[in-house]
Amino acid sequence: MNPFEIQLHYPLGEQLPTPGATLEVAPGVRWIRMGLPFALDHINLWLLRDTLDGREGWTVVDCCVSRDEAKAQWEQVFATQLQGLPVLRVIVTHMHPDHIGLAHWLCERWSTPAHPCRLWISATDYYTARINSRGDISFGGEDAARFFASHGLTDPASLDQVRARGGYYANMVPAVPDHFHRLLDGGALEIGGRTWRCIAGYGHAPEHMALHCEALNVLIAGDMVLPRISTNVSVHAVEPEADPLSAFLASIDRLRVLPPDTLVLPSHGKPFVSLHLRIDQLHAHHRDRLEEVLAACTQRPGSAADMLPVLFKRALDLHQTTFAMGEAVAHLHALWHAGKLRRQRDAAGVWRFEPSA
Numbered sequence: 552m553n554p555f556e557i558q559l560h561y562p563l564g565e566q567l568p569t570p571g572a573t574l575e576v577a578p579g580v581r582w583i584r585m586g587l588p589f590a591l592d593h594i595n596l597w598l599l600r601d602t603l604d605g606r607e608g609w610t611v612v613d614c615c616v617s618r619d620e621a622k623a624q625w626e627q628v629f630a631t632q633l634q635g636l637p638v639l640r641v642i643v644t645h646m647h648p649d650h651i652g653l654a655h656w657l658c659e660r661w662s663t664p665a666h667p668c669r670l671w672i673s674a675t676d677y678y679t680a681r682i683n684s685r686g687d688i689s690f691g692g693e694d695a696a697r698f699f700a701s702h703g704l705t706d707p708a709s710l711d712q713v714r715a716r717g718g719y720y721a722n723m724v725p726a727v728p729d730h731f732h733r734l735l736d737g738g739a740l741e742i743g744g745r746t747w748r749c750i751a752g753y754g755h756a757p758e759h760m761a762l763h764c765e766a767l768n769v770l771i772a773g774d775m776v777l778p779r780i781s782t783n784v785s786v787h788a789v790e791p792e793a794d795p796l797s798a799f800l801a802s803i804d805r806l807r808v809l810p811p812d813t814l815v816l817p818s819h820g821k822p823f824v825s826l827h828l829r830i831d832q833l834h835a836h837h838r839d840r841l842e843e844v845l846a847a848c849t850q851r852p853g854s855a856a857d858m859l860p861v862l863f864k865r866a867l868d869l870h871q872t873t874f875a876m877g878e879a880v881a882h883l884h885a886l887w888h889a890g891k892l893r894r895q896r897d898a899a900g901v902w903r904f905e906p907s908a
């Protein structure tokens with residue numbers, strides 16, 4: 552356990568739902584845990600007891616990536632955990648593959664001619680997912696390779712691999728439902744007779760929606776607040792001047808109005824209480840990283856690639872390197888947008904950052 556994690560309180564202890572089963576974490580709120588084929592090896596999904604259009608059933612929150620193992624585990628959940636009731640709708644917190652991958656399959660699986668099982672998601676993430684599922688714009692391909700090269704990733708083998716990954720998103724999200732129901736910041740959803748409010752968050756996905764239920768004192772946090780790891784905050788090729796880190800930190804600050812004893816249901820890791828402490832920890836984490844980046848750029852003008860050993864004190868494989876590059880640019884851009892660094896292209900066309908004063 553890292554020193555941050557040890558300070559958090561996990562009310563369920565070491566309990567985890569077994570594959571294909573669920574664990575009740577609050578009245579009418581059930582936890583599903585599915586494996587992922589990445590270094591981040593699992594995702595948490597949620598089943599909420601619900602009534603919609605007069606029908607009894609369940610609302611699903613998040614879906615897992617599209618692959619046979621996940622479909623099989625869902626079928627097990629349907630057969631044993633739903634008390635014979637249908638899935639009524641699918642809420643997706645954001646457009647990343649582990650969250651939206653199987654939304655298409657789930658909605659199709661549970662739609663009837665009289666009752667469509669609808670995807671509920673922010674409009675920004677819906678359209679981003681649809682565009683990405685038809686040909687990647689942000690995780691791989693020529694544009695991503697050019698973007699990484701402009702930030703100092705010059706090794707030809709790595710760039711070739713980035714180019715070859717044009718279909719990365721579409722592989723895990725082969726389709727997105729043709730229709731959706733829009734989630735808006737501050738909007739209220741009636742789920743199982745209780746009100747859940749949408750809280751938009753920026754910096755991790757285009758327009759992430761967390762869900763808060765005051766009556767249950769529960770926050771479905773998605774990826775905005777995770778207990779063990781810090782949320783990935785990256786600049787992507789499609790929005791090359793973005794400052795997602797400042798947006799992310801401002802977004803988690805909006806969660807400070809929630810009660811200190813809120814039960815936080817994160818997409819990765821275990822449910823925890825101590826939301827305010829975790830927000831403080833995340834601020835401290837990024838403040839330290841920003842100081843290290845500023846110090847490195849003060850010694851000599853640095854590119855994002857130069858920041859990898861500063862930010863990540865371990866060897867990275869290609870998949871991790873591309874995530875790490877996005878994060879390194881995000882830290883540089885936070886300092887750049889704050890006026891602490893300025894940037895200039897060097898003779899090789901690489902962005903280098905140095906103190907502005």
Ligand SMILES: [Zn+2]
Pocket residue numbers: 645647755756774
């Ligand atoms: Zn995510």
